[in-house]
Amino acid sequence: MRRRRRVLLRLAGYRVMLRTVHYALTGVLVTLAGQAVAASVNVKGGSVSLSQGQGFVGIFGSASASAGDVVMTGANGRAEIIYDNGCRVLVEPGQSVSIKSAPPCGETYQAAATDSEMLALSAVAVGGVLGGILILNEVSDHPASP
Numbered sequence: 824m825r826r827r828r829r830v831l832l833r834l835a836g837y838r839v840m841l842r843t844v845h846y847a848l849t850g851v852l853v854t855l856a857g858q859a860v861a862a863s864v865n866v867k868g869g870s871v872s873l874s875q876g877q878g879f880v881g882i883f884g885s886a887s888a889s890a891g892d893v894v895m896t897g898a899n900g901r902a903e904i905i906y907d908n909g910c911r912v913l914v915e916p917g918q919s920v921s922i923k924s925a926p927p928c929g930e931t932y933q934a935a936a937t938d939s940e941m942l943a944l945s946a947v948a949v950g951g952v953l954g955g956i957l958i959l960n961e962v963s964d965h966p967a968s969p
Contacts (some may be wrong), residue, residue: 861890862906862922869916870897890924 864873865885872879873886874893888894894902894914902914910928914920 861924862888862904862926864888864894865903865905867901867903869900871895871900871902871914872897888922890922892922893919894922895919 863885864871864882864887866883871882872895873882873888874880874895875889876891879893879895888904894904896902896914896916896918898916900914900916904912904914904920904922906912906923906926906928908926908928910926912920912927
C-alpha cells in the first residue's frame with residue numbers, strides 16, 4: 824500500500840514537472856514569436872513602400888517589419904527604420920534598404936525584457952526548481968541499506 828502511494832505521488836510529481844516544462848516552452852515560443860518583428864518603419868514624409876515578400880505596398884505612418892523585408896522610398900519619400908535595440912537608419916529619397924537580421928549600428932541600446940521574456944525565464948526557473956526537487960525526492964525516497 825505504501826509503495827503504491829509512493830508511486831502515485833511520484834507520477835503526480837512527474838506530471839507537475841511536465842506541465843511546468845510545457846509552460847516554459849510555451850513562454851519561450853511566445854518570446855521567439857515576438858522577436859520575429861525586427862524593426863518598425865516610420866514614414867517621415869512622401870511616398871514610402873514596404874515589401875514583405877509579396878510585392879511593395881505603400882505605407883502611411885508606421886509599419887512592423889522583419890528581417891529580409893525591403894523599405895523603398897519614392898523621389899520625395901523619407902523613412903526611418905527603428906530596430907528593436909534602438910538603432911535608427913534613415914532611408915533617403917529614392918533608396919531601397921533591406922531590414923537586417925542584426926541591427927547595423929551594433930548593440931548601442933539594450934531594451935528592457937518584455938513581459939513574455941520574463942514569463943519564459945520565470946517558467947524555466949520554476950521548472951528547474953521543481954525538477955531538482957523531484958530528483959532529490961527520487962534519491963532520498965529509498966531507505967538506507969541496513
